[in-house]
Structures are given as C-alpha cells and as structure tokens.
Amino acid sequence: MDNNAPIFKKQYYPINDILYGYLEKYKRLTKTNVFYDDLLRFQGSVVVYDKEGEDTLWVRTYYNEYETIEINNSLKRIYTLLHSDGDERNLQFLNVDHIDFCTFGNSKPFRIKIRNILNDNYTHFYIKKADASRIFGLELEDILSPNRINYLVFKDTLIEEHIVGIPGDVFLDKHLKNCTESEKAQIAKEFVKFNERCMIGLLGDMRSYNFVVIPIYDYDHIVFKIRAIDFDQQCYEGNFKLYKPHLFKENFPFYQLVNDKLKENSIEQYQNEERSILVKRLVGSEERLNDLLTAMKSMELSPKEKLEQLKMDTYKFTLDINFKKAKSMGEIIEAALNFMKRNYKSDNQ
Incomplete structure (x- = not known):
C-alpha cells in the first residue's frame, strides 16, 4: 500500500474553442439564465448535518427574496433541460427544496434538490464551474465505462446529474x-x-x-x-x-x-x-x-x-x-x- 500519496488542490483549466466544438457536436451545450457565479451570491447559510448529527461539509444557502424567485425558476428549467430536453409542461409542479454548497474539494459544487409536488418524488443535480479536466473525465467515463453520464455545459457553468449510490x-x-x-x-x-x-x-x-x-x-x-x-x-x-x-x-x-x-x-x-x-x-x-x-x-x-x-x-x-x-x-x-x-x-x- 502507498500511504504517502498526497493530492493537492488542482488548478482550473477553462474550456477552449476546440472543446466547445466537441461539446456542440455531441449535444452537450445548453442555455440557461443562471450561472455558477450567480449561486455564489447567497446571503446566508447553515450547516447541513447527517442523520447521526455529523457535519456533512455542505451548507444550505439562502438568497434574498427577489433573487430566490429568479434563481428557483431558472433551476427548474435547468432540471427540464437535463431530464426532458427542456419540456416545461410540468414546470408548475416542480419545487426547489434546497440549494446546498459544498465547502470541501476542488469543484465547490452546488447541489440542487428538485421535488415533484404531485407525488413527492425528488432528485438532485449539481452546478459547478466548467473545468476542462472534469469534462474530459466525464466524457471518458461515458465512453470507456459501462456507465452513462448526463451533463450539460453553458459557457463556464457545468450542470451534472446526480449519480445514485x-x-x-x-x-x-x-x-x-x-x-x-x-x-x-x-x-x-x-x-x-x-x-x-x-x-x-x-x-x-x-x-x-x-x-x-x-x-x-x-x-x-x-x-x-x-x-x-x-x-x-x-x-x-x-x-x-x-x-x-x-x-x-x-x-x-x-x-x-x-x-x-x-x-x-x-x-x-x-x-x-x-x-x-x-x-x-x-x-x-x-x-x-x-x-x-x-x-x-x-x-x-x-x-x-x-x-x-x-x-x-x-x-x-x-x-x-x-x-x-x-x-x-x-x-x-x-x-x-x-x-x-x-x-x-x-x-x-
């Protein structure tokens, strides 16, 4: 066993034009009204604990009233883009329960919980800074592994589905x-x-x-x-x-x-x-x-x-x-x- 293998915070690599061309060809690009940086403007937060009372290293974010309405509407539309090609017919039945921010790791993601108010089913997706390294990792996983990956990119914002497990x-x-x-x-x-x-x-x-x-x-x-x-x-x-x-x-x-x-x-x-x-x-x-x-x-x-x-x-x-x-x-x-x-x-x- 190699117990002396430190991993240091890696630097961010922006997407270049050639990678953008690849993402467009293989239908990974989208358009949204909310960016990763928009979500960083939260007004306050509280620590999220697990069932045992342990700190999960996530915090639940809160925004001012005006921004909350705008952000929630945009996040619900992102959900439809990710899961139903932008079909908004059931948008009125979706609710943004939580927007959590991770304080640990490289990507500092936001985790969005979307719930269907008709049946109480819910799912998560993530919004992150669109780092080229991560996108290449997602694509290689989709090609080389038995697992499919669902994600979208808009400019410098990455939207990823939640992987269950x-x-x-x-x-x-x-x-x-x-x-x-x-x-x-x-x-x-x-x-x-x-x-x-x-x-x-x-x-x-x-x-x-x-x-x-x-x-x-x-x-x-x-x-x-x-x-x-x-x-x-x-x-x-x-x-x-x-x-x-x-x-x-x-x-x-x-x-x-x-x-x-x-x-x-x-x-x-x-x-x-x-x-x-x-x-x-x-x-x-x-x-x-x-x-x-x-x-x-x-x-x-x-x-x-x-x-x-x-x-x-x-x-x-x-x-x-x-x-x-x-x-x-x-x-x-x-x-x-x-x-x-x-x-x-x-x-x-």
Whole structure:
C-alpha cells in the first residue's frame, strides 16, 4: 500500500474553442439564465448535518427574496433541460427544496434538490464551474465505462446529474460488515475491474469518498457495482500510482477483500475481462473518441513537471515508446488506449 500519496488542490483549466466544438457536436451545450457565479451570491447559510448529527461539509444557502424567485425558476428549467430536453409542461409542479454548497474539494459544487409536488418524488443535480479536466473525465467515463453520464455545459457553468449510490467510505463503515462472504467476493471482483478502468483511463484520486457502491437486486442475490463520482483529477497527476485506487489507504478494506477473496489467477482473469470489454467500447466509439482526443491534445491539462513524470512512469510500466514521446496529457491517454487496442484484441476486430 502507498500511504504517502498526497493530492493537492488542482488548478482550473477553462474550456477552449476546440472543446466547445466537441461539446456542440455531441449535444452537450445548453442555455440557461443562471450561472455558477450567480449561486455564489447567497446571503446566508447553515450547516447541513447527517442523520447521526455529523457535519456533512455542505451548507444550505439562502438568497434574498427577489433573487430566490429568479434563481428557483431558472433551476427548474435547468432540471427540464437535463431530464426532458427542456419540456416545461410540468414546470408548475416542480419545487426547489434546497440549494446546498459544498465547502470541501476542488469543484465547490452546488447541489440542487428538485421535488415533484404531485407525488413527492425528488432528485438532485449539481452546478459547478466548467473545468476542462472534469469534462474530459466525464466524457471518458461515458465512453470507456459501462456507465452513462448526463451533463450539460453553458459557457463556464457545468450542470451534472446526480449519480445514485452509497459513497465508498460510508459503505465500508456501515454496510460491508453486513455482507455475506459471497457478496464480499463479488465486491472484490468489481473493485479489481474498477481499479483497471481508472488506471487505463488515467482517472486519479479515486479514494473511497470519490466513488460509490451500487447494490442491485438480481433474483435471489445482490450484485454490487462500483462507479466514479468525481472526475476532477482526470489526467492531472504525474505519479502513476495515483491512478490506481487500490494503493490509497482510504481503500485498504477493498484491497484487503481482493487479497482475501480472490486468487491471483482470478484477479488476472477479471483484469483481462475488463480490458477486453474496454477495447470493444473503444471500437464502438471510434469517431467520438478521436474527436475527444483531438480536443484533449489541443490544451494543457497539467503542469509540465507532472506531464514529464507521468510520461516516464507509464513508459516504465508498459515499455511503449509512445508514452515517452507524448507531448500532452491527451497524447498520453491516446498512447494508453492504442496500447490497449494492440494488446487486447476485441472479438469484433
């Protein structure tokens, strides 16, 4: 285990014209009347506590009466853009219950709770500063993982749907002890696959509070899935170890599950399965992926010293000269995906 892997606050990378062109082509752009910076003008706030009375590091915000009406109407319209292509016929039945602001982490998001007053169902979405790193992370997750991502961008504002699941740290603390031995083995399998996706896609800082565990009922047993919820550290860190979730001390119980429940040949089998599936996804999204890589290669996504370190780390890991030749984080990702294509042939090829 590598317990000495600090993550420092990363710098913000604005969207450039090439990335805007990509977002327009793939229907990720929208128009709204409220920006991230507008929500920062709250007049007051109170701390949000969980059911156990612990500080959640979120605060509930309050605005003056005039701004509240305007902001709430805009947020309800954003909800319809995200979930029903802007259909406003049921707008009158939507209510903005809460606007919470996170005081922890890089993106400082706002979490919006929207409730349907007819049936009391509710959902959340997030408004954040539109950082290019995070957008590339969202797109790579949508292309490379089994999970789809729903988000929209308006100028420098990012709107993201809520990803349902149990935060990894909460799962370890409150739920793992209640799992059967076969369920623990299944979680270990999923963690191996999750670890492989993060490493190949260079998604960093996947500590337990940055991913969720999703229990799914299937006939007479529960299937567990693991998916990322934080994409701020996409292609940013120089140390290759920071793209391997099993090396974070916060994830040690998952790492231990893998060691306790899986034999070495099973771990290798699950890694190969994930690589093979990943290659099939790459082949099925070739045009979109090439467009995304073009946008990634057009901009700086990390300080030069981190780029140089990651080039050498990945070269030593793969012995592929293309990593050494890379001139940007986009080229490192391209080298990684091409390495996968060469070494793990898809059944469709």
